[in-house]
Amino acid sequence: MNALTLPDIAAQASRQALPLEWVGMCGIALPIFFDGQRLSAKADAGVSLDDGGARGIHMSRLYLALEMLEQEHLTPALMRRVLQRFLDTHEGLSNSAHLNIHADLLLKRPALISPLSGWKNYPVSIEARLKNAMFHVELKIEIPYSSTCPCSAALSRQLIQQQFVDDFANKSLQHAEVLAWLGSTKGIVATPHSQRSNAHLKLRLDDYLDDLPLIALINDAEAALGTAVQTAVKRADEQAFALANGQNLMFCEDAVRRLNLALKRSPGINAFHLKVVHAESLHAHDAVAESRWNWEAA
Numbered sequence: 121m122n123a124l125t126l127p128d129i130a131a132q133a134s135r136q137a138l139p140l141e142w143v144g145m146c147g148i149a150l151p152i153f154f155d156g157q158r159l160s161a162k163a164d165a166g167v168s169l170d171d172g173g174a175r176g177i178h179m180s181r182l183y184l185a186l187e188m189l190e191q192e193h194l195t196p197a198l199m200r201r202v203l204q205r206f207l208d209t210h211e212g213l214s215n216s217a218h219l220n221i222h223a224d225l226l227l228k229r230p231a232l233i234s235p236l237s238g239w240k241n242y243p244v245s246i247e248a249r250l251k252n253a254m255f256h257v258e259l260k261i262e263i264p265y266s267s268t269c270p271c272s273a274a275l276s277r278q279l280i281q282q283q284f285v286d287d288f289a290n291k292s293l294q295h296a297e298v299l300a301w302l303g304s305t306k307g308i309v310a311t312p313h314s315q316r317s318n319a320h321l322k323l324r325l326d327d328y329l330d331d332l333p334l335i336a337l338i339n340d341a342e343a344a345l346g347t348a349v350q351t352a353v354k355r356a357d358e359q360a361f362a363l364a365n366g367q368n369l370m371f372c373e374d375a376v377r378r379l380n381l382a383l384k385r386s387p388g389i390n391a392f393h394l395k396v397v398h399a400e401s402l403h404a405h406d407a408v409a410e411s412r413w414n415w416e417a418a
């Protein structure tokens with residue numbers, strides 16, 4: 121039998137000699153190992169096509185290199201090896217390689233008071249680049265939290281004061297009567313609005329890091345905000361959450377400043393871009409603030 125040679129279009133010369141910045145595949149299903157868990161991830165794998173005369177890159181070589189991610193714990197060093205494989209298999213064609221991994225990190229979180237706990241989902245992306253032996257990793261993390269409007273809290277307090285004046289004017293104050301009033305709906309005649317909010321962190325890592333500090337960064341950000349959304353909740357937990365919100369009243373500007381100051385102190389970060397989105401219950405639109413540190417557009 122005569123073996124037919126398979127046509128190889130990618131190996132042909134391009135009609136338009138034009139280099140390309142990024143060619144590859146997006147949304148490749150991939151299991152990865154992180155923090156002892158196997159996560160269902162999606163990968164974007166690409167290289168530059170610097171040889172403008174070449175028709176195409178070799179998609180299958182990028183795809184097969186991703187197998188390296190299946191067995192080992194995900195680290196910057198592992199991603200670098202994958203990127204090096206992308207370049208080695210595209211010698212003469214490509215100078216830069218890109219690998220983005222998108223996954224949902226599931227973390228078990230304890231309740232504020234009760235001994236309960238539950239799972240929280242954090243969408244994360246790890247984006248690695250290798251060009252001229254320069255290797256960079258960026259993390260993207262989404263963190264939900266609660267924010268209570270400080271202006272609304274002050275306005276509510278004023279209404280409570282007004283109610284107190286109306287109910288107790290020209291009366292001698294009796295401790296028991298005031299205590300009962302405080303425990304009634306009149307003692308909280310107005311409540312401030314609060315909203316489920318989201319912090320979108322983009323962080324550039326120091327090059328020397330052995331591990332991806334995803335969990336440490338999430339913990340630092342949640343500690344700075346003070347009002348992480350909860351999982352399993354009993355009434356004691358809900359009360360503690362109400363106290364945390366009352367003690368951490370936040371405009372979006374306050375939230376992003378807190379994150380800025382906290383993440384500058386987090387080890388292993390050399391630049392960041394932060395965006396917080398407060399899905400206002402006062403409005404049908406969002407309140408948004410951004411903050412950068414050492415961050416120029418890549």
Ligand SMILES: Nc1nc2c(ncn2[C@@H]2O[C@H](COP(=O)(O)OP(=O)(O)OP(=O)(O)O)[C@@H](O)[C@H]2O)c(=O)[nH]1
Pocket residue numbers: 128129130175176177178179180181
């Ligand atoms: N470059 C390129 N390849 C594509 C595209 N869409 C599908 N492919 C296919 O991806 C397949 C794998 O490409 P290669 O890695 O070059 O496959 P190959 O030539 O068998 O493998 P090598 O011998 O390693 O080059 C080919 O069948 C391509 O036709 C595209 O938009 N661009």
